[in-house]
Every structure is written in structure tokens, then in C-alpha cells.
Amino acid sequence: MASEAELRLRERLSKLRSLPLLGGARLSGELERLQRQLDRMTAEPTDEEIWRSVELARHADRPYTLDYVARLLDDWFELHGDRGRADDGAMVTGLGKLDGRTVVLVGQQKGRDIQERTKRQFGMPYPEGYRKAMRAMELADRHGFPVISLVDTPGAYPGVAAEQHGQGGMIAQSQALMARLRVPTVACVIGEGGSGGAIAIALADRVLMQENAIYSVISPEGCAAILWRDASQAKKAAAAFKPDAAHCLELGVIDGIVPEPEPAAHADVDEAARLLGESLRDALDELDSFSGDELRRRRRAKFRSLGIFA
């Protein structure tokens, strides 16, 4: 089994080397970093490396959505509200120009200090937050603007009002809308890609992950609590369900990995933003050649192919 998995991985990697997504000729100055990254990928990440990703993805200084917005988008105009009953601080939406091209951005936002974290519910949106994102994506579809989605959430908010206002239904609706869009869509997990709260805005033509982000169906603590009956076995659980970028790439769940500066994004936010911008731009360029109907058809076909069974 292990060698088969490695073969699959090597095949992916060789394909990856030729992909414009990770740079190709454009990234000539970064071949070294790329090589390091690829080396790390060819070696199965150790349990320690997986746990390091978990810690880095949740690092208190890790750049958040608005840190990237400030560095990547010109003429940023934030859109507020779901036109129903709230303006969810955990979900940021807006219009901006990426290299002169207007895009709609949606993304979770955690919050830097206690006050902002409260206001933004630690990046856990209510149903209203997903409806807010849907409104922004509908605007994008109406005007032909690409959608960039930055995923960074422990998960959707788990509360009484959130349930009453239809958390599950709204996450489904948001995905359904993304499956209908006729504009190019690129999602990137920039920190925690936590379960349903993440996938709600990640049904995109291209799905990327930053090198040290995690993407998972459950938190390591939650998984440990259920399967090991002991939340402190989180490290063991993470090693078992492998939320790191390399494994997500191997499983075909993401299309590419966005490099981070050493040792991780928070060490050099400007450089992290530059690298993210590069990847987003490449992905959008790649999608430019497809019609809206073609994008939609391919997007659905891609997600419908995910899963491994006999």
C-alpha cells in the first residue's frame, strides 16, 4: 500500500513540476524554495511535521484574510451584510482589483485581539455569514468577476441561534451556489480549513492550500475525543487523519500548494502575500480560457470525482 501511494504521489509531483500553478518558468527565482517544498512532499510527512502544520495553521501571528487583502487588492471596497438580518464579522466580503482585474473576495476572518476576536467570533460564521458570502458571489456572477475565497475557520459557529437560523442548510446552499457560478473561482486555505464551515466557501475551480495550512473534516481534538475517548490525543488523531497540505494534495483534494516564507507565513507577511498573489494570479490566468458553462461543468465533474472506493 505504501509504495503504491508513493507512486501516485511521484506521478502527481512530476505533473506538478510542469504546472503553471506552482510557478514554472515564472518562478525561476524561487526554484530553491520549490525544490525544498517538493522534497518535503516526496518524503511522507512525519507525524511531527503534521502536528507542526496544525500549530502553524493556528499560530496567533498567522496572517488572516484582511492581511492579504491589504497587500494584494487595490481599490478594496468591503461589502457588508446579508440583506436579511445581520452583518457577520466572521465573514469578510468585498470587491478589489488584483493586478487591475476586478475580483470578488470572500473569506473568514479570525481577529487579532480579544475585542476583534469577539466581534468576529474567532472566525466561525453564523448562517448569516454564509448568506453574506452568497450575496457577494451572486454579485460576482452577475458582473463576470472571478471569486477568490480565503478559507480560515475552526468551523461554522456551533450555537443555538446558529442552528435555529439554519447553519446546516446555509452551508449546503452556499456550496450549491458555488456549483452554479459561471465565473472562475479560486479557493485557498490560508490557516484552518475546518470542516463544513470551510467547504461552504471552497467549492471552487481551483483549490489551493498554503504550505502550513490544514484542511480537515474534524479538529484533531474533536477526532481524539470521539475515537480515542481522550481529547489530549489530538496529536495522534492528526497523524491519523492527515490534515496537512501534502496529504491533501496526494489525495487529490487540492490542486496546488502555495509556498510560504521560512519558517512560516507569519515570519514575513509581505512575502507570504506575494507568494499567495502569484498563485492566485496563475490560477485565474489558467481559468481564463474557459467559458462560464465549461467552468461549471468541469468544476462539478472535479468534485464529483473525489473519493476513493472499490
Next chain:
Amino acid sequence: MASEAELRLRERLSKLRSLPLLGGARLSGELERLQRQLDRMTAEPTDEEIWRSVELARHADRPYTLDYVARLLDDWFELHGDRGRADDGAMVTGLGKLDGRTVVLVGQQKGRDIQERTKRQFGMPYPEGYRKAMRAMELADRHGFPVISLVDTPGAYPGVAAEQHGQGGMIAQSQALMARLRVPTVACVIGEGGSGGAIAIALADRVLMQENAIYSVISPEGCAAILWRDASQAKKAAAAFKPDAAHCLELGVIDGIVPEPEPAAHADVDEAARLLGESLRDALDELDSFSGDELRRRRRAKFRSLGIFA
């Protein structure tokens, strides 16, 4: 001016006589009733007759939406909820068969006794009610079912929560959705067609009014309070702004008048339902020949032509 208005009215009436909408050959058994109705129309309704319509439209025994549903639709299945936060009792939505053809019905519902009136807010929907109607209309559009809308409301609910949840915006959104639908739509005012609360579900291919219904921008009492500074001048106000069916037809705001049994719908609900069913069926038959795009184009052109100016 009066004679010019009368000329316009006569022209309309002669057109009306040949319209399948009001029956033509099919209504051979009802020519008498029709003649009575036409006679009444050719004579400018008196202030007394206008006020009689106001009283009949609000009559406590007047049939409501569900009274017609019970008599006209087979296999009725009521749809509940806005998939957001509420199930507004003032707005009824559902699927049913009209002569074997599946339709989506939306309509305000007042309530017969005190308990039901409270539950249904006297037929005044919250924004959630309009969102509920939108959900049903989207279902219709997805499956190609015609939409029948029965209008019977003093107006949208005027309250703190209603405002906070976006009453104005939702009324606009509901109209916008109706302007986008690609399925045939028929609206009929069956009692009070009160201002924004009514038009929210009345942007239809064919707009009908029952003989004794009223359709107005403001209640007579409200108009009197503003313009006469005296709410008790309601009768005078009604005479001035003419909410009766004959005048609405004359102004081109509605496409046809649905006859009622004598003296009004509440006297013979079965017969009133039969006559309403006849008109709805005729209107739907008439719309059958148009494609979805054509329906939409014509619908918008019709509403964009409303208004009288120099």
C-alpha cells in the same frame, strides 16, 4: 377629461368582450352576469360603489386564499418556511394541480377567527413571508410550474422586527425575482391589494382582480389621515384614489376582472371559486404559447409601460 376617460374605457371594453380572459364563447352560460358587469363598468362607478368595494373586499366572511385552494387545487401540498428563520403564517405557499396541471400557489392568508388571525398576522407578512414566497417561486422556475398568486393583504407588516429584517428590501427582492421568472405567472387580487405588501407578489404576466376586490397604494384611512388630516374621511379618500376593479382596469393596471356571484364572493364561495378557477385557467392557457424568455420580456415590457405622463 371625463369624456376622454370614457372613450378610453369603451375602447378597453370592446377589446375585453373579445378576450378569452373574460370568457368569450366559453362563458356562454354567463353572458348575463358578464353583461351586468360590463354595464357597471361603462358607467363610471359612483363614490358609493367604490366604498361598497372597500367594504366587500374586507368583509369578514370573504373567502381567503385557502378557501380557494381547497376548491380549486387537487393534491395540494403546502410548503412551509423560508429556509432561514421562520414560517410566516401570513403567507401560504404550496404545490397543487389545477385541472391536472401542477402549479405553485403563493398568497396571503388573513384568518377566520381571532386565533388564526393572530397566527397569520391579519394577512400582513413579515420579510420572512416574502422570502418564503420567493422560495416557492424559485421551485416553480426550476421545474417549469406556473405560479398563481392570490393577493389579499392590508399591507406588509409594520413592526420593529419587520423593519430590522428588511421589509422594504425583501419586497423589492420578491418583485425582482418575479421579473426574472421564466414560467407563466398569474396574480389575482381577491380581497385587499394593499400597497407594497401586495405588489411584492403581483408582478405577474396577467394581473386580475375580483369584481369587489380593491387594489391601492394606501388604505383609504391612511390616505385620509395624510391628505385630509382626518382618518374618518376614508370614504372621501377612496373616492379620490379609486381602488376599485373598474378603475384599475381603466388605468391599465390589471388585465381583467373576475366576476363574483351576487351580491359578492362570500355569498357563494363555491361559485366564486369556480369563477376564479375559470379565469386562472384561461389566463394560463393564453400564456402557454410563449417561451420562458418571451414571457419574461413581455412581462417586463408590460410593467415598464405603466404610468401616465406628458
Next chain:
Amino acid sequence: MAEPHIDVSIETKDVPPAPRRDPNTCPSCQSHYRDDELEANLWLCLHCGHHFPMTARARITSLADTGSFVEEAADLRSEDPLNFFDLRPYTERLAEAEMSTGLGEAIVIGQAAVENRSCELAVMDFTFMGGSMGSVVGEKFSRACDSAIERTVPLVTVTSSGGARMQEGILSLMQLPKTVCAVEDLHDAGCALIVVMAHPTTAGVLASFASLGDVSLAEPNALIAFTGPRVVQQTTREKLPDDFGLAEQNLRFGHLDAIVHRQELRPTVARLLRLFDGE
């Protein structure tokens, strides 16, 4: 057994300005100004920043590049289809409004540029019969949509309205679906609608085109409500929150994208025009 004859019409009865107050006295800090002082400062209180109402002409001057505005459909005038007569004839009210405002109706439309970006403008004027929407307001707004479509430019509308114009009866209600259909045509043509809600934006205008913006801005403290505070209070006897119906509450409840100070309005609109310009 009577139905509740609650007045939920789209005409709010309590829209400012309060009739007795001197229009040039700041209601927040009581400072008094001459017209020319206010005009020189975007009709903002120099002391506290209160946003005084602006006429359509002043608004256009403040937004459009100098000399860029080309008015359209200026000659349209209301008729009196109902021969409406309350305490005075509608025709008399119309004539008086035209005399006192110098406008033909409660909305002015035309082509313009803002920081060199082309757009269409549709600006309402509250001083013309409370910015009420009758057949001409509906028609002119719709024509503004068509003009924007023809040139594939965004439509920027500044709203200020007490609601539908009762004196045109049911035809005034029909201006809601009419303007909604025009906005749908605009959107189908790929053009953006940018809405700026000035004080007050209520009732029929809020329940139609004003709520359909791709982007919705409002001025500080503007009343934005379908049913105004007084009517809500009267009919439901609910205790109203302090900022009931104000722009700030609307932002909190998710109905607005931003509240923009008047000094920031022109650059904000320009930014949005750049964004909606696509490439």
C-alpha cells in the same frame, strides 16, 4: 370582527424635515447658516458635521465632474389621471412644486462622469413633493437604466423619498414593479447599480429600486425604513429602539454595505466605478 385597517401604505407620514424648523438651522447643534455657507461645504454643518438635505442640482454638482452632466428627459411632466383633489387639486400642488424647486419632477437624470469615469446619474429631490414617486419619477428612473444600458456604464442613483405619490393612486404603486423591471434589464445588460440612500429613503422607493443596488451606500443618520417610526409606533405600540430605521441600524442588520460621509462620497463612487469598469 373588523379587519385591522392598519395603515401600511408606502407613503410614510412622518418623513422629515419637520415642517416648522428653519431648514438652515442644524437640528443637532442648532448652528445657523446662510445658504451660501452650506453650499460651500456640501451642505454639511461646519460645527458638527450634520448632513443637511441636498437638492438634486446641488448633489449633481457635488458628484459629477465639472461640465460633464448632460440632463435627459427634463421635459417629462406629471399628468393628473385621477383628477385628484384632496384639500387642493393635484395639478396645483405640482405647479407649486415646480415653481418652488425649479424642477419638473422629484428626480433628475442624465449622463455624467465622476473622476473621469462615465456613468448615468439619477438623483431624487426631496423638496419636490417629498420626493414622492409618481409616473414621471418611475419613467425617468427607467429611462436612466436604458441610458446606462446603451452606453454600458453603471447607474448611480441618490434616493430621497417619502414613498409613492398618493395623488396618482394605483399608478404610483405600479412604479415599484416598473422600476424593478428596469433594474433587472440593467443587470441583464451587465451594468451595475450603485445606490446612495440619502435622508429619507422610505416606503415605495425603498421597496423597489433603492434596495436592488449591487452596492448600497447611505449617508450618516439617514432614515431608511419601509414603514416609518411613527406609523410603527402607532400601529404596533412596540417600544422603538433609539436608532430605529436609521442608516446605522440598517448597517448593523445587514441591509447596507457602508455609511459614507458626504465628503467621502465622490471618491467612494469613483472607486466603485473603477471596480465595476471590469478590466
Next chain:
Amino acid sequence: MAEPHIDVSIETKDVPPAPRRDPNTCPSCQSHYRDDELEANLWLCLHCGHHFPMTARARITSLADTGSFVEEAADLRSEDPLNFFDLRPYTERLAEAEMSTGLGEAIVIGQAAVENRSCELAVMDFTFMGGSMGSVVGEKFSRACDSAIERTVPLVTVTSSGGARMQEGILSLMQLPKTVCAVEDLHDAGCALIVVMAHPTTAGVLASFASLGDVSLAEPNALIAFTGPRVVQQTTREKLPDDFGLAEQNLRFGHLDAIVHRQELRPTVARLLRLFDGE
């Protein structure tokens, strides 16, 4: 400065049935039944009407016309892409589930007729690893959509699930967008989705295809929640309403069209099939 590692995963940890309780004892009135007694009565308590869980096979028997069901994709089996091992290997859990239920996975799909109307059925089974959704559940549901599209018939799905199947890691999360895309294909083909939510319908299944029905039905007292009551209580320490997450609350908050007693389910589904049959 640590982030709150709140567990908001799509796997709820508190889904019934409570492990120690005898499955044939009514939790409402404590009546005890033999299997054959319950089977003869649609797994309803004869005394109080409590809805016992139903296996997929029993559900299909109760819904489909006799002999009409033709199963599809019965041979699909889960793999173990992560070599997942917690206290026991995933492969062992799978084998055990298959042994104890006689099913290959937590969902059964196939062609059927209900009161002589053709449809496609996709019925989940909670007894197979808590009805959790891994790659095979996602694939089989998607194939049910395709089978419905091919014959232009409605898809009727009965859901019962604790959420995504952790043991397949991120691939189980991907079954959400996968099934959502399948439903969108179904809708684009003009076919209806009728959802019947049985106890419990939670987490990943609720956050994907279960919430996208043209019509959404639920059985009485079914738990329908994205995050289950225990987790909500633990993480937010909020006081939970008595009927938190139950079908009745979901109906009140607008998330369901109807709560249908099991005895009424077959005629209700038949009525909906007639309605969606168009002409």
C-alpha cells in the same frame, strides 16, 4: 493567545441511539416489542406512536411498491485510503458493520415505484457505522442522481446520519461538495429531489444534499442539527431550548415543509411524485 479549538466538526458525537438501551424498548413509554411486532407496524410503537429507527431495507419495503425495487451499485465498498487506525483499524470496523447489517455501506440506492409512479430511492442506514458519509455513500448518492436523470424521475432520499466518516479524513468532507454537485446536476436536468429526514440527520449530511430538497419532510421528533445539542452545550454553555434541534423546532424556524407521521409517509411521497410528474 490560543485559538479556541472548538470542535465544530461535522461529526456530532452525541447522536442516538444511546448505546446501552434495548433497541426494542420504546424510549417514550417503555413498551417492549419483538422485532416481528415492530416490523408489522412500520417500526412504530403500538402504544404511543414513537418512531423507532428503521433499517434501509425495512424503509424501502415500506415505501416502494412490492417487487418494484431494483438495487443499484450494491457492490461498491469503502477503501481505507488513510490506513486509518484509532483504537481499531477502519477496515475492521467496516467488516464488522457489513457483517452485522448485511449491507455494503450506509446507503442503499435503486430504482423503484411508489403507488405506480417511478422514482429513484436513496435510503441511508444508521446501523452501518452511524450512517456516516464516506466515499461510498457520496458516490452512491451521486449515482442515484444520475440514475434519476437518466430516467427523468424524481429522487427520493431518506437520510439518517451522524455526519461525515472521520476515518476517511478529508475525503469524507469532500463528499459534501460531491453530493451537492450531483444535486445541482439533478436539478439542471429538471428532476425533483424529495428529502425525508429520519432521526438523526446531522452534520455533513445536513450540510449537503439533505438540505437541498425541493421538498423537505421529516419524521416526528427526528434530531435535525448541524451541531448536535451536546456539542453546542459544551462549547457555548448556552441554555438549550427543550426541543433544540428536533424536527418540530426546525419546522417552526422555517427549515422544513412538513413533519410526516410514518404512516402517512408513503401516500405523501406518492402525492409529491404525482405533483412533480408535471402534466
